[in-house]
Amino acid sequence: MRNKTKLPTMADVANLAGVSSMTVSRALKPDTSVSKATREKIQKAADELGYVLDTRASEFSSGKSGFVAITIPSINNGNFADTVKAFSDGLVEQDLQVLLGYTNYHVDREEQLVEQLLKKRPEAIVVTGGMHTDRCRLLLENSGIPVIETWDVPEKPIDHVVGFSNLQASELMFEHFIAQGHKKIGFIGGDNARDSRGRDRYLGFCNTMEKHGLASDRVSFQELAPFSMEPGASGIQSIMKEWPDTEAVMCVSDLIAFGAITECQRMGMNVPDDIKIGGFGAYELGQFLNPSITTIDVGAAQIGKFAAEKIIELLSDDGDTKSAKIVKTEPILIKRQSA
Amino acid sequence: MRNKTKLPTMADVANLAGVSSMTVSRALKPDTSVSKATREKIQKAADELGYVLDTRASEFSSGKSGFVAITIPSINNGNFADTVKAFSDGLVEQDLQVLLGYTNYHVDREEQLVEQLLKKRPEAIVVTGGMHTDRCRLLLENSGIPVIETWDVPEKPIDHVVGFSNLQASELMFEHFIAQGHKKIGFIGGDNARDSRGRDRYLGFCNTMEKHGLASDRVSFQELAPFSMEPGASGIQSIMKEWPDTEAVMCVSDLIAFGAITECQRMGMNVPDDIKIGGFGAYELGQFLNPSITTIDVGAAQIGKFAAEKIIELLSDDGDTKSAKIVKTEPILIKRQSA
DNA sequence: TGTATAAATGTTATCGATATCAAAAGCAAG
DNA sequence: CTTGCTTTTGATATCGATAACATTTATACA
Incomplete structure (x- = not known):
């Protein structure tokens, strides 16, 4: 049954224990000067009444x-x-x-x-x-x-x-791609207007590509900002359809990468032999997937x-x-x- | 710089607007009788002071x-x-x-x-x-x-x-295994003492097996209760080592199943041809993994x-x-x- | 034993908003 | 312009704990 009667207050506990409410207040918190006997008496009274401190009052009063x-x-x-x-x-x-x-x-x-x-x-x-x-x-x-x-x-x-810096972080991945000799590199991202960190990772893509004189047009932006896996699948599909010779793709998160890798597998492609896919975020699942996901750990x-x-x-x-x-x-x- | 001066109160707003604080209180919440002119005046004063209601006081006062x-x-x-x-x-x-x-x-x-x-x-x-x-x-x-x-x-x-009922829910999976003709069925769980829902899923295993006159000894309990993937890998390893002819295993969650399935792949086994693995919880990743994970959706x-x-x-x-x-x-x- | 000091407890005012009741202002109809 | 009603605004008490200060009790040491 819903107990509509008022909950006991500190004053109730004080009455029952035969002390002032200030003493109750002190007894109920550590490191305050209350004699052992009094503290026990008060604790007993509090337990008996089922008293629970009202932090609303406490916070209000103490200002914290x-x-x-x-x-x-x-x-x-x-x-x-x-x-x-x-x-x-x-x-x-x-x-x-x-x-x-x-x-x-x-x-x-x-x-x-x-x-x-x-x-x-x-x-x-x-x-x-x-x-x-x-x-x-x-x-x-x-x-x-x-x-x-x-x-x-x-x-x-x-x-x-x-x-x-999300920008610098994503550059790590593209430098890694490029160091392996890849030139046809893509990026799968989300909604840049809503997610500035995702946008910075994209800008890291553009910067790195430009720095090495490579094109940065192999890009797919998927709607969903609350990252999940499905956009990875659609993203890699659209990139492979438009640029079938793409060699490496970085995804804005590991979850997207997961969706992309598993979609590649369903399309009969081997990762990493046919295409390389990188993620971002070092999610646990990236460790266990076959192939395990190369990623950026941001701590x-x-x-x-x-x-x-x-x-x-x-x-x-x-x-x-x-x-x-x-x-x-x-x-x-x-x-x-x-x- | 850390602003140590006191934040404005309702009384400050009231002063600035030339009304009583009660009127401010009313003006700041919807559906209360304050004239449009007054409300605007008060809103202006509040904005000017950068006033933000103190819900501690509000909650305390209203009791909610x-x-x-x-x-x-x-x-x-x-x-x-x-x-x-x-x-x-x-x-x-x-x-x-x-x-x-x-x-x-x-x-x-x-x-x-x-x-x-x-x-x-x-x-x-x-x-x-x-x-x-x-x-x-x-x-x-x-x-x-x-x-x-x-x-x-x-x-x-x-x-x-x-x-x-976690017990009944897990029975669905075992009945599914048995309907496919499997008899050598296992279970990978967590810490039953801490996770009663996991324990009930294990009991569902025992019940179903008993009901069909099958043994329920192919079991591995992994330490980690905060389910993640690694225990799935260790769990399936230990089961396959002790009972190499196991045909089907249910895992206490999809994350465990994920770890188990990917570990099977690393051990060179095919899921589901060599062994069937079921999960629990209908996590998103189960949809995308190859093979996708058969699971229990609990809503x-x-x-x-x-x-x-x-x-x-x-x-x-x-x-x-x-x-x-x-x-x-x-x-x-x-x-x-x-x- | 008495005084100085520390420890334990009590008293009172207070935090900031709101409920409640009271008063003033606005408005319609005669 | 006055009565009776509604709408708007104000005054005051209050929620429950704690801070700050005051007082009492215990303890130490000369």
């Missing part, structure tokens, strides 16, 4: 919310999940909880989300990427809390950054870990923070079978 | 927290991510936010998490599975809010349930959707709720290439 916010483009993406996991693991000890929101690769949704999150007065906020609406930027700038942009190195950072977990460390430092900030505002992680090429 | 809590075993799992996504999509319109926590398949961690979440006074809570510590159960029972257990049909539900998204609908109904509850306390989804076998 006890959590940090993080926004990611998609919840259903192993890379971002790794970042979030490392991030939250890094904050557990500080008694900081993580409030997670996902933007579905839409800046408008991000703006809405950031506003919602800020209303809850987090102690810091982490966002993915450096592309925001003007209002979102303003909200973040005026929030009065540390802001960390991740997974990218924006030209004009709002505050702190933990990320890497997704590391980003989360660094962001957590940064936040801990910023929140415990006695005086001025010494560490760099911009922390760069180093993407590396993981050479496997597919390319 | 505006969010619901959900716990899942692992953040890094497409199935649960689907449930969470559908769940949060279903609640967006109600202005209910979702606070997500993951238990890492540990009931102790779940207890801790549930307590943390309840402290924030959610308006409802959704947990995965029916296995809880005694204290966790008690906390949930005394919480005074709707509780929904999902992904399972517990024998003694706490309150509401949206789930399915992960549907579970989230139903849970959201239930919560909306329960929270808007004028009188007594009419709908069933227990909602069962219907797992189905998806026949593909691997089995």
Whole structure:
């Protein structure tokens, strides 16, 4: 049955234990001066009433919310999940909880989300990427809390950054293709307007090709920004149809690469003998597929870990923070079978 | 620079706009009686100050927290991510936010998490599975809010349930194997002590085998409960080493099946010609792998959707709720290439 | 034993928004 | 222009915990 009666409050516990509510407040948190006997008495009373602290009141009163916010483009993406996991693991000890929101690769949704999150007065906020609406930027700038942009190195950072250059990262793959003697190279991407990191990877393609005097027209952009596998299949189909002599293709993520490789197999092509396919993100599945996927490891977990460390430092900030505002992680090429 | 000055409050906005803070409060939410002129004046003042509502104060004052809590075993799992996504999509319109926590398949961690979440006074809570510590159960029972257990049909539900029988679901696969004439059938699972849903799938194996007078000893349990692919590879290796004539194996999840299938390929075996491998969960990657993975679709998204609908109904509850306390989804076998 | 100091507990004011009730302003109809 | 109604706005108390300060009790040491 739905219990409509009011939940017990601290005052109820105080009454039952025969102390003041202030003493209850102290007894319920560690490292506060309450005698052992009193603490036990209060704990007993609290248990008896089934008392659970109301953090809404607590947060309101103390002015601290006890959590940090993080926004990611998609919840259903192993890379971002790794970042979030490392991030939250890094904050557990500080008694900081993580409030997670996902933007579905839409800046408008991000703006809405950031506003919602800020209303809850987090102690810091982490966002993915450096592309925001003007209002979102303003909200973040005026929030009065540390802001960390991740997974990218924006030209004009709002505050702190933990990320890497998606452009340089993708160049690693194309240099790898070119070093193997390939010239007819393609790229399968997503919606560049919505996903600036994907766009930068594409720009890495263009740059590298240009640098080596090669054409950069073998490109297929698939609609879906929430990366999944199907666009990889369609993407490779359309590239092979238009440019059947393509030698190597990089996909904007490993999931796309997965779709592309398995589609190649269904079309009777051998990867890597007939065509080389590279991915991005070092997803677990890339290790196990036959052929295993050559990819770029961007250190997704590391980003989360660094962001957590940064936040801990910023929140415990006695005086001025010494560490760099911009922390760069180093993407590396993981050479496997597919390319 | 870190802005240490206090953020503007509603009173500041009221001052600037020349009205009372109560009027500001009303102007900032829809469907409340404020004249158009006043509302615009207030909106202008709020924008000018960069005012963002403090929901901590708001929640505290109104007694409503505006969010619901959900716990899942692992953040890094497409199935649960689907449930969470559908769940949060279903609640967006109600202005209910979702606070997500993951238990890492540990009931102790779940207890801790549930307590943390309840402290924030959610308006409802959704947990995965029916296995809880005694204290966790008690906390949930005394919480005074709707509780929904999902992904399972517990024998003694706490309150509401949206789930399915993992035991019956896995039987579908074994009946499928047996209908094809196979007798030497195996199972690759995880840590049954921690994952009761995995254990039920194993029990489905035992039941079906027994029912048909077949042995159920071809089993490998891998340590990792946060399912990933590697255990599939080790699992199939150990089964094939001990029982080389095994004809069909079901894996406790598609990710395990993925690891098993690709490992078979590396060992030079053909799936499904040499051995049949089934999965569980209908993950996207199973559709694209060659061979595509025969699996059980449990309707992960549907579970989230139903849970959201239930919560909306329960929270808007004028009188007594009419709908069933227990909602069962219907797992189905998806026949593909691997089995 | 008495004084100094530390530890334990209590009192009061307060955080910022909102519920509730009260008052003022706007408006229609006679 | 006045009565009676609706719409809009305001004043005040309040949610439950905690910060800050005040007081009492315990402990140490001369």
